[in-house]
Amino acid sequence: MEAMAAAKPVIKVAALCGSLREGSYNRGLLRYAMELTKEEIDGIQIDYIDISPLPMLNTDLEVNGKYPPVVEAFRQRILAADSILFASPEYNYSVTGPLKNAIDWASRSPNVFANKAAAIVSVAGSLGGARAQYHYRQIGVYLDLHFINKPEFFLNAYESPAKFDSDGNLIDPASKKRMKNVLLALQAFTLQLRGKC
Structure with a gap:
């Protein structure tokens, strides 16, 4: 009897959106990513983390080496993740x-980002957020956060035909395929960093 194939390890991805707007197209990208992990891609669990409750950084809020509860809860969710998916406008x-x-x-x-894999996707006008992405990548160097190099995902939301519906959901087939490729690359890179592939 042949040995059964080992199940693919499940990675946990923390998803962060750079826009606080409810109808944000970048949040729409994260919603679609979560759909993909439930319907098409095995081995990924996405934890969407709302960053809007976080206070502005102020070290006076750190008392006796402890962070405010909302900050500590956020940090623990990042720490528990294997990798990070950022979606941000410019x-x-x-x-x-x-x-x-x-x-x-x-x-x-x-630093709870240290030695994690990461990917960034962006929706904006003009260059689709490319300039912001490269700044995030520079920040990642200091954080010891390892971004996938390819594929890159920049999307100009205002080109025709429409890329999103009126509720901010991604509807463009080509962009959906590109999002899937980003997730697959993030999954593979995360497993490589963890020595699980």
């Missing part, structure tokens, strides 16, 4: 304030 050619704030809280000692 503000003034760069990163968004809310996501940078979340990153800064997570990077406080001990």
Whole structure:
């Protein structure tokens, strides 16, 4: 009797959105990613983390080496993840304030991003958020956060035909395929970093 094939390890992905807007297209990308992991891709669990409750970084809030409860809960969810999926628009050619704030809280000692795999996708105008993505990648170097190099995902939301419906859900078939490829690459890279492939 042939040995049964080993089950693929399940990786936990923390998903963070750089926009706080309810109808954010970037949040729509994360919703679609979660759909993919339930319907088409085995071995990935996505934990969407709402960053809106986090206070602005202020080290005065760190008392006796402890963080505010909402910050500590956020940090624990990042720590429990195997990898990170960022979805972010571009503000003034760069990163968004809310996501940078979340990153800064997570990077406080001990840095809970350290040695994790990561991917970033973005929806914006013009270049689709490319300039912001490269700034996030630079930040990742200091955080010891390892971004996948390819595939890259930049999406200009305002080109025709429409990429999202009126509720902010991704409807463009080509973009859906690209999102799937990003997740598969993140999964493979995460397993490689963990020595599980």
